[in-house]
Amino acid sequence: MRVQLQIFLGTLLLAVTGVILVVVGFTEEERMARFERYQKAQAIEVGAALFEINCRGCHGLRGEGIPGLAPPLNDAYFFTERLNEVGWQGSLEDYIIATVSTGRQVSTRPDRYPGAGTPAMPTWSDRFGGPLRDDQIEAIAAFILNWETTAVNGVELATLPAPAQESDDPVARGQAVFEANGCVGCHTIEGVSSGTVGPNLTKIGETAAERVDGLTAEEYLRESILTPSAYVVEGYDDLMPKNFGDTIPADDLADLLAFLLAQK
Amino acid sequence: MLKSLNFAEFRQKARQAIEQRVRIITAGLSIAELRALLRGEPPTEKPNPRYRVHVTSFLFHIRPKFYMRGSTIFTHTFRLGFFTMFFFVVELMTGLILMIYYTPSPSEAYGSILNLMSNVPYGKLLRDLHRLGAEGMVIFTALHMLRTYLTGSYKKERSFTWLTGVVLLLVTLFLSFSGYLLPWDQLAYWAVTIGTSMADAAPLFGKELNLLLRGAPDIGAGGLLRFYLLHVILLPLLAIWMISIHYYKVAREHGISLPAKFEEDDLPKDVVKEAKRRVDYLPDLFTHELFLTSLGLFVLVVLTAFFYSAPLENIANPQQTPLDTKAPWYFWWLQGMLKLGDKTLMGIILPTLIFGLLFAVPYIDRNPYRQAYKRPIAVALGLLATLAILTLSYMGLPEYGIETPAAARIIQDLAPEEGLGELRAVPFEQLRPGFYQVNVDEPANLCPELDFGCPDLEAVFAEFSERVNRAAEAGQLPDVEAVLVIEEWQADLVKVTPRIVWSDPETGVQKSYERHIFLHRDRDRDE
Numbered sequence: 034m035r036v037q038l039q040i041f042l043g044t045l046l047l048a049v050t051g052v053i054l055v056v057v058g059f060t061e062e063e064r065m066a067r068f069e070r071y072q073k074a075q076a077i078e079v080g081a082a083l084f085e086i087n088c089r090g091c092h093g094l095r096g097e098g099i100p101g102l103a104p105p106l107n108d109a110y111f112f113t114e115r116l117n118e119v120g121w122q123g124s125l126e127d128y129i130i131a132t133v134s135t136g137r138q139v140s141t142r143p144d145r146y147p148g149a150g151t152p153a154m155p156t157w158s159d160r161f162g163g164p165l166r167d168d169q170i171e172a173i174a175a176f177i178l179n180w181e182t183t184a185v186n187g188v189e190l191a192t193l194p195a196p197a198q199e200s201d202d203p204v205a206r207g208q209a210v211f212e213a214n215g216c217v218g219c220h221t222i223e224g225v226s227s228g229t230v231g232p233n234l235t236k237i238g239e240t241a242a243e244r245v246d247g248l249t250a251e252e253y254l255r256e257s258i259l260t261p262s263a264y265v266v267e268g269y270d271d272l273m274p275k276n277f278g279d280t281i282p283a284d285d286l287a288d289l290l291a292f293l294l295a296q297k
Numbered sequence: 298m299l300k301s302l303n304f305a306e307f308r309q310k311a312r313q314a315i316e317q318r319v320r321i322i323t324a325g326l327s328i329a330e331l332r333a334l335l336r337g338e339p340p341t342e343k344p345n346p347r348y349r350v351h352v353t354s355f356l357f358h359i360r361p362k363f364y365m366r367g368s369t370i371f372t373h374t375f376r377l378g379f380f381t382m383f384f385f386v387v388e389l390m391t392g393l394i395l396m397i398y399y400t401p402s403p404s405e406a407y408g409s410i411l412n413l414m415s416n417v418p419y420g421k422l423l424r425d426l427h428r429l430g431a432e433g434m435v436i437f438t439a440l441h442m443l444r445t446y447l448t449g450s451y452k453k454e455r456s457f458t459w460l461t462g463v464v465l466l467l468v469t470l471f472l473s474f475s476g477y478l479l480p481w482d483q484l485a486y487w488a489v490t491i492g493t494s495m496a497d498a499a500p501l502f503g504k505e506l507n508l509l510l511r512g513a514p515d516i517g518a519g520g521l522l523r524f525y526l527l528h529v530i531l532l533p534l535l536a537i538w539m540i541s542i543h544y545y546k547v548a549r550e551h552g553i554s555l556p557a558k559f560e561e562d563d564l565p566k567d568v569v570k571e572a573k574r575r576v577d578y579l580p581d582l583f584t585h586e587l588f589l590t591s592l593g594l595f596v597l598v599v600l601t602a603f604f605y606s607a608p609l610e611n612i613a614n615p616q617q618t619p620l621d622t623k624a625p626w627y628f629w630w631l632q633g634m635l636k637l638g639d640k641t642l643m644g645i646i647l648p649t650l651i652f653g654l655l656f657a658v659p660y661i662d663r664n665p666y667r668q669a670y671k672r673p674i675a676v677a678l679g680l681l682a683t684l685a686i687l688t689l690s691y692m693g694l695p696e697y698g699i700e701t702p703a704a705a706r707i708i709q710d711l712a713p714e715e716g717l718g719e720l721r722a723v724p725f726e727q728l729r730p731g732f733y734q735v736n737v738d739e740p741a742n743l744c745p746e747l748d749f750g751c752p753d754l755e756a757v758f759a760e761f762s763e764r765v766n767r768a769a770e771a772g773q774l775p776d777v778e779a780v781l782v783i784e785e786w787q788a789d790l791v792k793v794t795p796r797i798v799w800s801d802p803e804t805g806v807q808k809s810y811e812r813h814i815f816l817h818r819d820r821d822r823d824e
Contacts, residue, residue, distance in 0.1 A: 036337025039584045043591035050595045054419075057602050061418045068415040074817035077790060079611070081815035095786070167404070168612055182788035190785040191730045 073175060080176025083169055087157070090218035090228065091149060096180060099215035101274025103154070104146045107180040129174040134158035134167075149219050150230045150272040207292025210285045214277070222296055231273060232266045238297040254293050258286070324353035334580040347579040359541075360578055361548040367572030368553035369582070373448065376589055377441035381469075382544070383593045384434035385536065388472075391427040392529065399479065401525035403518050406481035407612040414609075421606075426597060428607035431473045433597075435627050438469045446658070446679050449667030450554035456659030458551070461543040463655045468536045470627060475528040477625055478521060483715055486613035487622045489524070490516055495631075498640035515615060557667035610715040619714050620705070621695040630686045632693030703773040704797040704810035707764045711757065711795060712814050719757050720793065725818040727751035728783050728791045735762040735779040757781075765797060774799040789818040 084096070091103035098105030105111065112125065119141055121128045136156035140148045148154050157163035158170060165173075182188050208225065211217065217226030221233045241250035245264055248256070256263050258281075261273035281289065319328055326334070330341050340347055350357045368374070398413045398420070400406060413420040442462060445451055451459035478489040493516065497507040512519020547553060558564065559572040576582060624632045634643040654661075662675055669676045691697060701709065712720040729744045729751060740759035744751040758781055765779045774797065782794040796811035 036335070036580050036584045039588040040335065043584070043588040046588075046591040046595040050591070050598045053598055053602055057422060058418065064421065065415050065418070068421070070819045072411055072415060074789075074819035077787075077817050078815040078820065081786060081790060081792070082813060085813060168408070176787075179787045179790060188788050190788070 076172045076175040077179050079169070080172035080174070083165070083173050084176050087165070088173070090226070091154070091215055093215075094213070096177065098146070099218075100145070100280050101276045102146065102215040102218065103148060104142065106177050107184055109184045112181050112184050126174050126178060129177055130170055133165075133170050133173060134163070135161055136163070147272065147274070149228070150270060203288045203291035204295045205292075206285075207288035207290070207295075210281065210289040211292055214281060214289075215274075219273070230269075232269055234293065234296060236297060238294045241294070250294060251290055254290055255286070258289070323350070324357070325349045337580055337584075347577060350579065357578070359545060359548065361552065361582070363575040363577045364553055364582060365555055365572065366574045366576050367555045367559050369576055369585075370556060373556045374553060375440070375444060377437050377444055378547075379586065379589055380593060381434060381437040381441055382540065383590060384430045384437060385540070387430040387593075387597065388427060388434060389533070391423050391430065392533075394423055395427055396529060401479070401522050403481060403521055403613070406479065406521060410480045410482075410609060422598075422601055425601035425605055425607045427476075429597060429601055429605050431476060434469055435473050438466050439627075442466060443679070443683065447669065447676065448554065449557060449669075449672060449675075451659045452662070452665070452667060454551045455546075455554065458543055458546045459659050460656055461539050461546075463652065465536065465539050465543060466655075467652065468532055468539060472528065472532045472536060473627065474625060475524045475532060478516070478524045479528065480609060481521065481613045482610040483613055483617075483619055484608060484610045484623075486516065486615070487619060488624055489520075491622060491624060491632075492628070493520075495635075495640070495644045499645045500641060503641075503645075554667075561666060561668055561671070608716075620701065620709050621713070623695060624693065626690070629690035629693030631689075633689035633691070633697075634693075636692060636698050702810070703768040703771075704799065704808075707761070707768065707797065708795045708810065708812050710764075711761055712793070712812065719760060720795075720814065721816065721820070723751075723753040723757055725789075725791075725816065725820075727754040728793065728816060729754070730783050730785050730791070733758050733781040733783070735765050735777075735781075761795065769799075772802060775802055776800045786815065791816050 084092075085094070088096075091099060092106055093099055093103075096105060096107035098108075115121075116125060116128060119128075123131075132154070134157060136152050137148060137154040138152045140146055140153040143153075146153075155163065157165045159166055183190060211222075211225070217228060219228040219230035221227050221229065221235060222237075223235045237254070238250070241253045242248075244253050253264070259278045261275060261277075262271050265271045277286075316327060319331070320326065323331065325346050327341070327346070330346055333339070333341050334347070348362055351360065351362050352358065395413070398409055398417055400409045410424070413424060417423075445459065445462065474489075474492060478485045493507055493510045496510055497503045499506055508514070510520065510523065511517075512523050555572060559569055623629075631644065631648060634647060637643055662672075664672045664675065666672055710718070712718045726747070727744065729747070731743070733743065738758075740755045740762055742750065743755050743758065761779065761781060765774065765777055768774045769777045777797060777799040779795070779797045782792075782796065784792045784794075786792040793814045793816060794811055795814075796809060798807065798809040800806065801808050
């Protein structure tokens with residue numbers, strides 16, 4: 034009796050287990066598709082964080098690009114014309130991954146986006162001496178590709194009603210200008226940025242006055258921002274964008290100077 | 298011609314031929330005998346052909362011919378040893394299939410797990426089964442040992458069996474731990490980094506041992522391959538070898554121990570006789586095992602299909618140590634001990650002593666009695682040790698004894714670097730863009746434009762506000778200002794920035810801590 038009962042119960046349990054497995058089997062297709070979406074979403078999240086750390090210095094916080102430095106990555110042109118312009122045969126994803134991985138020795142549009150010197154864009158893949166693994170570069174590509182919706186389909190994002198937290202301190206406002214205009218991509222100010230293409234500006238408030246006879250610190254800095262070729266620091270090439278006079282409004286320039294003069 | 302065609306004779310001959318074939322296949326059982334077996338009826342022939350099977354068939358040869366009735370009582374063994382073996386077989390089977398899809402190299406490993414999850418039917422179920430089975434095996438091994446200890450079943454002729462059992466406990470722990478690294482995610486990478494760094498503390502050859510395990514100063518391609526080979530070859534072989542010794546002794550030499558009362562108490566003769574009555578393997582034990590196996594499979598499949606998901610964190614990043622690193626739960630006691638003292642003493646010497654003591658239990662404990670009330674010291678020590686392990690395990694948790702700065706702690710709890718956390722669990726629709734300032738905005742009615750509001754976001758913001766205020770009252774965050782910023786970042790992507798600004802209690806300097814969390818609409822919020 035016990036034997037028969039156990040055989041009966043065992044068979045029953047196995048049958049139920051089998052039914053569960055079959056039912057699970059029918060939902061597998063959908064589960065796998067869901068996981069793939071999830072995986073893509075996660076890649077975009079990871080890519081967004083990596084972009085913010087590594088790319089925004091030159092391509093802007095939201096990929097809007099910085100005139101005179103690096104091109105936008107969030108506009109329709111990038112998604113519809115760019116591949117034709119450079120004659121790329123593969124997909125846009127391949128193009129992004131290839132460009133990020135190997136960087137750019139020279140800019141393809143030196144008149145508008147000369148980049149940050151030589152190379153115009155550094156290599157990022159650890160296979161070529163950069164800091165990022167391939168999976169990280171793929172994540173960045175996924176993030177950049179996700180701009181297509183807003184760039185091509187005209188979807189508008191909600192802009193945040195910024196709270197009244199505009200600082201009364203010109204130095205603090207100047208730091209925002211410094212960060213927003215790509216200066217961080219090339220210049221180091223300890224605690225703010227870590228670029229190595231241009232001179233280190235950590236002590237610029239002290240040294241600026243001594244650079245050129247007859248120019249005060251403020252005059253020297255203003256001139257160097259508006260006409261960068263005027264006084265190129267020895268050991269550095271004349272690579273700084275020449276159009277900050279057009280892109281930085283006068284008020285912002287005053288704040289930026291206040292910020293730089295405070296670096297002592 | 299017609300005369301010679303005798304149907305009765307033909308049928309008889311055919312039956313004989315079939316009978317003979319069946320006997321060869323079943324190692325001696327006739328068809329009638331098989332039927333009797335399945336019905337739980339007594340043997341049809343004499344001598345009992347069911348015993349013969351234990352000689353003629355290898356698989357039955359390694360099984361017991363019978364156990365004594367008393368030792369099969371459920372509350373005596375709880376079938377803990379059986380289920381340990383059951384889990385081991387589940388691990389072997391699922392592991393063999395998982396090996397098809399796995400590549401043991403740092404650049405491929407994590408991707409092969411993702412591929413398993415997104416591209417292989419039943420892939421997730423297999424992984425969950427393998428992971429849950431591993432947890433089950435560790436739990437049942439430990440419980441099996443505790444039971445053996447409490448019923449005093451390690452004494453006399455069973456002392457060596459106990460010793461192989463302790464080896465099996467170690468093998469089980471290392472099997473589970475070596476498998477931990479293989480998915481190559483943050484959880485795995487850092488748990489194993491900590492684990493192998495313990496080897497570093499071993500006296501004399503610590504550095505060499507660590508290097509041998511990792512294959513390089515840091516865990517990389519070499520270390521992953523070594524752990525993989527340990528996990529799929531060396532340790533399973535060792536386990537099979539030890540199980541063979543351990544189980545053969547139980548099955549063929551001394552059997553499962555009788556509950557002590559039948560041996561030590563003055564029970565009526567017929568009760569003792571009944572307890573020592575044989576329960577034959579065929580059919581009773583055999584069908585019971587089949588039943589337990591079906592039950593085990595059923596429970597495992599139900600758990601994995603509907604409730605359990607094996608964890609998978611972000612891909613391993615040697616450059617980024619997560620804030621809360623945790624050993625697997627069965628090593629929390631070790632992590633707890635490490636917080637109490639020196640790495641060499643607490644991480645190597647004491648654990649070695651503990652396991653040495655476990656090995657030596659049958660040789661130290663010379664008390665011949667097995668009943669609990671006749672060995673109060675041994676039972677008390679056993680319970681005390683269990684309590685100590687549980688306490689140490691609690692102390693091993695990151696919550697215990699590790700001070701994280703208040704601001705970082707609050708934000709980490711809200712949105713942990715790995716795993717879900719309350720913030721990531723908020724449905725995407727509720728993540729409305731805005732500045733939500735603590736003590737300025739009420740954590741209620743934050744999204745009036747949504748029909749059903751955003752209760753989850755409000756709950757998160759309420760929690761954030763409350764914890765910030767509590768820390769401020771405790772003096773950890775003076776002059777605190779805190780804000781939760783949610784911005785639309787891309788289509789279907791928002792950026793959430795919890796930011797806390799405060800003055801340092803000692804220097805008065807203003808400090809701030811923030812984290813940028815990107816959340817996509819398709820992110821699975823159930824897992």
